[in-house]
Amino acid sequence: MSKKIYGLFAVIIAVATVLSACGPAATPTPAASAGGQVEVFSWWVGPGEADGLAAMVKIFQAQYPSEKFVNAAVAGGAGTNAQAVLATRLAAGDPPDSWQAHAGMATFAYANAKQIQPLDDFYAKNNLNSVFPKSLLGLISINGHPYSVPVNIHRSNVMWYNPKVLQAAGVTIPSGGFASWSDFFAACDKIKAAGKTCLSLGPEGFTAMHLWENVMIGTLGADKWSGLWTTPATTDWNGADVKQGLANYATALSYTNSDASTLSDWQPASKMVADGDAAFNIMGDWAYGYFANPAPNGLALKPHTDFDWTPTPGTQNIFVFLSDSFVLPVGNKNPQGTLDWLTVAASKAGQEAFNPLKGSICARTDCNQSLFSEYSQNAAKDWASNAIVGSLTHEVVSNPAWKTQIDTDLKLFLASAHDAAAQATFQSALAADCKSKGAGACP
Amino acid sequence: MFRSFRFRPRQLILAAILMLVGLAGLFYFSGTDVRLGTTDLTSLGLLAGGLIFYSGMLVIVAMFESETVLSIALLLPSIVAVAIFVYGFIGWSIRVSLSQWQGLLPDYTWAGLKQYYNLFNNDPRFLIDVRNTAVFTVGFILGCLIIGLGLAILLDQKLKGEALFRGIFLFPMSISFIASGVVWAWLMNPATGDRLTGINMIFHLLHLDFLISLWYTNPQPWGMAFTVIPAVWQLSGFTMALYLGGIRSISDDLREAARVDGATEFEIYRYIILPMLQPVTLSAVIILGHMSLKIFDLIVALGKQDIRLDVPGIYMWDTTFKADNYAQGAAIGVLMLVSVAILVVPYLVQNMRTETEI
Numbered sequence: 001m002s003k004k005i006y007g008l009f010a011v012i013i014a015v016a017t018v019l020s021a022c023g024p025a026a027t028p029t030p031a032a033s034a035g036g037q038v039e040v041f042s043w044w045v046g047p048g049e050a051d052g053l054a055a056m057v058k059i060f061q062a063q064y065p066s067e068k069f070v071n072a073a074v075a076g077g078a079g080t081n082a083q084a085v086l087a088t089r090l091a092a093g094d095p096p097d098s099w100q101a102h103a104g105m106a107t108f109a110y111a112n113a114k115q116i117q118p119l120d121d122f123y124a125k126n127n128l129n130s131v132f133p134k135s136l137l138g139l140i141s142i143n144g145h146p147y148s149v150p151v152n153i154h155r156s157n158v159m160w161y162n163p164k165v166l167q168a169a170g171v172t173i174p175s176g177g178f179a180s181w182s183d184f185f186a187a188c189d190k191i192k193a194a195g196k197t198c199l200s201l202g203p204e205g206f207t208a209m210h211l212w213e214n215v216m217i218g219t220l221g222a223d224k225w226s227g228l229w230t231t232p233a234t235t236d237w238n239g240a241d242v243k244q245g246l247a248n249y250a251t252a253l254s255y256t257n258s259d260a261s262t263l264s265d266w267q268p269a270s271k272m273v274a275d276g277d278a279a280f281n282i283m284g285d286w287a288y289g290y291f292a293n294p295a296p297n298g299l300a301l302k303p304h305t306d307f308d309w310t311p312t313p314g315t316q317n318i319f320v321f322l323s324d325s326f327v328l329p330v331g332n333k334n335p336q337g338t339l340d341w342l343t344v345a346a347s348k349a350g351q352e353a354f355n356p357l358k359g360s361i362c363a364r365t366d367c368n369q370s371l372f373s374e375y376s377q378n379a380a381k382d383w384a385s386n387a388i389v390g391s392l393t394h395e396v397v398s399n400p401a402w403k404t405q406i407d408t409d410l411k412l413f414l415a416s417a418h419d420a421a422a423q424a425t426f427q428s429a430l431a432a433d434c435k436s437k438g439a440g441a442c443p
Numbered sequence: 444m445f446r447s448f449r450f451r452p453r454q455l456i457l458a459a460i461l462m463l464v465g466l467a468g469l470f471y472f473s474g475t476d477v478r479l480g481t482t483d484l485t486s487l488g489l490l491a492g493g494l495i496f497y498s499g500m501l502v503i504v505a506m507f508e509s510e511t512v513l514s515i516a517l518l519l520p521s522i523v524a525v526a527i528f529v530y531g532f533i534g535w536s537i538r539v540s541l542s543q544w545q546g547l548l549p550d551y552t553w554a555g556l557k558q559y560y561n562l563f564n565n566d567p568r569f570l571i572d573v574r575n576t577a578v579f580t581v582g583f584i585l586g587c588l589i590i591g592l593g594l595a596i597l598l599d600q601k602l603k604g605e606a607l608f609r610g611i612f613l614f615p616m617s618i619s620f621i622a623s624g625v626v627w628a629w630l631m632n633p634a635t636g637d638r639l640t641g642i643n644m645i646f647h648l649l650h651l652d653f654l655i656s657l658w659y660t661n662p663q664p665w666g667m668a669f670t671v672i673p674a675v676w677q678l679s680g681f682t683m684a685l686y687l688g689g690i691r692s693i694s695d696d697l698r699e700a701a702r703v704d705g706a707t708e709f710e711i712y713r714y715i716i717l718p719m720l721q722p723v724t725l726s727a728v729i730i731l732g733h734m735s736l737k738i739f740d741l742i743v744a745l746g747k748q749d750i751r752l753d754v755p756g757i758y759m760w761d762t763t764f765k766a767d768n769y770a771q772g773a774a775i776g777v778l779m780l781v782s783v784a785i786l787v788v789p790y791l792v793q794n795m796r797t798e799t800e801i
Binding site: 264411 | 545546547548567568571628632633634635636637638660746747748749750751760761762763764765766767768
């Protein structure tokens with residue numbers, strides 16, 4: 001028996017020695033000097049966005065050679081998968097050195113959980129209060145304390161279209177865009193008659209909600225949309241405006257492709273417009289890069305001839321925005337590295353490198369516009385002159401719990417017959433969500 | 444028990460050295476961050492330190508020269524690990540499911556059975572999940588059993604190239620559910636009109652247009668029933684292997700005796716083989732059933748989170764990690780555990796009884 005036992009010891013010791021040998025051998029000198037690893041978490045892995053991140057990282061490495069950038073990106077449209085991964089890391093007390101969060105209510109959830117720090121000193125030191133628009137500063141601050149560094153501004157309410165398909169069907173878009181959803185539906189009937197899909201739609205992940213928010217804003221208008229999310233809510237979730245919005249949404253769905261739920265992400269839906277299978281696609285302005293960039297990351301199409309854009313119906317002079325921002329965590333390994341990264345992300349050079357590739361506009365107001373595409377230059381002008389409202393899909397106006405509940409009710413509606421009864425069920429569910437998950441009283 | 448203790452100074456020194464080295468390793472690795480590239484090796488280092496320390500302890504235990512003491516010492520780490528990581532976490536999940544934890548910060552305020560009550564009483568999504576799981580489980584188990592048994596009987600006919608066919612039927616099992624979900628989503632694409640593709644396209648090209656199907660986008664519960672196809676495709680080969688093993692273990696004498704008594708081949712299967720395969724069927728039902736009650740990956744890849752194909756696993760993930768509703772997520776997790784336990788525990792209890800009888 002004793003021989004067997006000693007054999008066992010020998011195996012255990014051998015295994016242990018092998019394991020311990022491969023540990024120390026790989027030990028770098030950790031964080032001894034001022035530099036170290038800066039692990040930045042994002043969902044920028046797609047074409048355009050990954051290029052923009054790489055351009056910003058290049059500037060970061062040039063300015064802070066002692067820091068080593070570690071890219072902890074997780075794939076998935078609108079960050080739906082990434083946020084789940086981040087939640088587990090935060091719960092395990094292993095925060096990345098900085099992470100991407102949608103500016104607005106999404107960052108406040110982290111602030112309320114004491115997982116990120118206010119950035120008052122950082123804003124003062126880098127003189128950011130004067131270079132970010134006031135409307136944006138209000139949306140990223142709690143009681144006047146900014147909690148994140150916005151890198152870019154995206155527009156949600158853009159409708160992309162294929163001019164050739166419109167021409168063949170005899171549809172013209174009024175200058176400034178369709179004034180209402182009913183005008184748009186009239187155009188859809190012509191396109192349907194010409195044998196094409198009018199409005200291409202992607203899977204339920206986030207594209208269905210993206211369409212929903214644009215139908216609602218186009219029906220309600222800017223003020224009533226914002227009133228849904230205030231504390232207390234000033235727009236009645238049970239009211240006639242919301243009811244009309246849901247009816248419009250049901251009609252809009254009737255013009256979409258039958259295989260929407262089987263597409264892999266938003267890109268295949270946008271590609272239907274590029275291929276001439278569909279006339280319109282409603283998607284944020286990140287789609288511009290997908291349309292215009294050279295292969296393999298884009299479709300290399302010519303603006304105005306191969307594809308074109310207009311505000312979504314009923315949203316002329318409204319800018320539905322979302323913004324990606326980075327935060328300063330509590331208890332990460334390399335706080336100085338985080339500040340260095342935030343400095344680059346907030347800087348003119350950093351934003352000028354990132355945004356033209358990402359297809360977004362600068363959060364700063366002093367970027368050199370000649371670096372940007374024609375689309376982005378127009379968007380920057382609209383950003384300065386339009387009524388600004390926040391996106392729901394991209395977590396500007398609601399906390400994640402409320403948004404997820406709305407998403408579930410939206411999916412239940414999508415699974416229904418979309419008829420009047422289903423619309424009424426949807427509306428009462430939305431009103432209940434406002435009471436149970438919203439921040440305050442709901443009429 | 445300790446009667447046979449024999450003090451061996453040299454082994455004590457060895458034990459002391461091992462334990463000291465192990466402790467030093469533990470301290471070293473808990474203080475530093477060991478990385479190979481971007482891979483964190485700290486946990487491996489801690490494991491190594493712990494193992495060295497533990498081997499030192501075993502040297503001391505060995506001095507008692509008692510099999511009982513030694514076996515306890517050898518089993519102890521697994522018992523502790525299972526107690527913490529399986530039963531401890533089950534208990535913790537149950538506790539969370541009885542709390543109000545909603546949001547990023549833990550909140551253990553007692554809420555009783557509120558989460559469970561809400562799931563069954565005012566949560567349309569969870570009721571969809573229960574119905575879908577029932578449809579999927581019944582379809583999946585029946586499909587696998589029938590096709591698996593059929594293939595096993597065919598392979599039992601002593602045909603040429605049996606090994607080749609066995610391999611072909613078993614191969615799908617080596618593919619992950621995610622991969623087969625993605626591929627089957629392409630094959631079962633429900634698009635109609637000029638966006639026709641996948642199997643529907645084949646039907647169209649063969650002029651069999653009446654076969655064109657909406658697949659898993661059919662009205663429920665038939666839509667959910669189509670998700671069974673890839674699952675059965677993947678695991679009927681495994682069921683076949685189980686049945687084939689069972690058939691081969693039935694003595695040829697029995698068949699011969701039946702033939703002598705004038706039984707036809709069909710009667711041999713009907714009255715001899717099938718009744719003797721009952722234990723195999725039970726095992727197959729248990730194995731397949733616990734898979735289908737927990738199904739997540741196949742449905743996520745196939746349904747792209749279409750709520751019509753929602754299952755409890757997807758809902759649990761959504762509500763926990765997207766809505767930060769940890770209490771509700773834990774409640775769904777506990778219900779999934781209970782549903783599997785209802786299936787597996789009676790089987791385990793019966794197994795243990797028969798073993799003790801033997």
